[in-house]
Amino acid sequence: MAxxxxxxxxxxxxxxxxxxxxxxxLLGALPDAIPALDSYTFxxxxxxxxxxxxxxxxxxxxxxxxxxxxxxxxxxxxxLAVIGxxxxxxxxIQYSIPGK
Amino acid sequence: MAxxxxxxxxxxxxxxxxxxxxxxxLLGALPDAIPALDSYTFxxxxxxxxxxxxxxxxxxxxxxxxxxxxxxxxxxxxxLAVIGxxxxxxxxIQYSIPGK
Numbered sequence: 474m475a476x477x478x479x480x481x482x483x484x485x486x487x488x489x490x491x492x493x494x495x496x497x498x499l500l501g502a503l504p505d506a507i508p509a510l511d512s513y514t515f516x517x518x519x520x521x522x523x524x525x526x527x528x529x530x531x532x533x534x535x536x537x538x539x540x541x542x543x544x545x546x547x548x549x550x551x552x553l554a555v556i557g558x559x560x561x562x563x564x565x566i567q568y569s570i571p572g573k
Numbered sequence: 574m575a576x577x578x579x580x581x582x583x584x585x586x587x588x589x590x591x592x593x594x595x596x597x598x599l600l601g602a603l604p605d606a607i608p609a610l611d612s613y614t615f616x617x618x619x620x621x622x623x624x625x626x627x628x629x630x631x632x633x634x635x636x637x638x639x640x641x642x643x644x645x646x647x648x649x650x651x652x653l654a655v656i657g658x659x660x661x662x663x664x665x666i667q668y669s670i671p672g673k
Contacts, residue, residue, distance in 0.1 A: 476619065479579055479629060481664050516668040519576065521637055522644075529579060529668045531631075537621055544622075564581050564664035568616040568629045 474569045475511065476540055477533050481526035483562035492559060493517065493528070499552040500530060506548045509539035526564065533570070540567060574669045575611065576640055577633050581626035583662040592659060593617065593628070599652040600630060606648045609639035626664065633670070640667060 484493070497515065504513045512533035518525045534540050543549055584593070597615065604613045612633035618625045634640050643649055 477614070477629075477631070479581065479631070481579065481581065481666050514577070514668075514670045516670075519637070519667045519669065521640060521667045522665065524665070526664055526666045529577075529666045531577070531579070537619070540621060564626055565622065565624070566581050566626045566629045567619045567621045568614075569619065570614045570616075 475533055475535055475572045476537065476567055477531060477570045478540055478543070478567045479565060480530045481564040482528040482530075482556070482560055484527045484559055485561045488559045496528070496552070496556055496559070499548075499555060503543075503546075503548055503552065507543050507546045509534050509542040509546075511535065511539075526562070535572075575633055575635055575672045576637065576667055577631060577670045578640055578643070578667045579665060580630045581664040582628040582630075582656070582660055584627045584659055585661045588659045596628070596652070596656055596659070599648075599655060603643075603646075603648055603652065607643050607646045609634050609642040609646075611635065611639075626662075635672075 500515050504510050510532055513531070515528070515530040517528050532543055534543060600615050604610050610632055613631070615628070615630040617628050632643055634643060
């Protein structure tokens with residue numbers, strides 16, 4: 474089994490496309506910086522369904538130790554310091570997926 | 574590009590392990606019933622982080638048409654009819670992922 478971490482964000486009113494682009498730049502640098510990340514995808518809601526969150530981040534790691542390595546990595550913490558003030562809501566989970 | 578649909582659930586107080594097992598049986602039947610599903614994983618939160626949702630469902634489909642085929646499929650609708658009354662909260666998104 475592997476582990477998938479999901480975080481969904483709702484942006485505060487007034488968050489700009491430039492701020493979201495900055496978030497995407499910061500997240501985009503993480504796969505090269507954090508070896509524990511086996512897969513890392515993120516992006517905005519596609520606008521297909523009403524009531525959706527605004528932005529998704531999905532990380533796949535081998536196990537709980539890999540998740541903790543990601544969660545506590547300095548570059549991830551730096552990205553979170555930028556993201557946190559932009560959020561009005563966040564939903565998250567870690568669940569098991571079949572190993573690769 | 575492909576599309577990933579994420580739904581996170583919080584169960585109401587009093588939802589039993591047997592009810593969650595029934596949900597898992599219903600969801601487990603969907604990949605064989607819905608050809609649009611390229612990947613389908615689901616399961617309970619692993620309890621690693623505080624504040625997490627209780628249960629995740631992640632579907633990968635080729636495009637918006639595939640998502641609609643999944644969303645509106647009768648077996649999926651039947652599963653949702655069981656799941657809906659168990660929920661206290663739900664978070665969802667559809668976002669683009671690199672195609673396979």
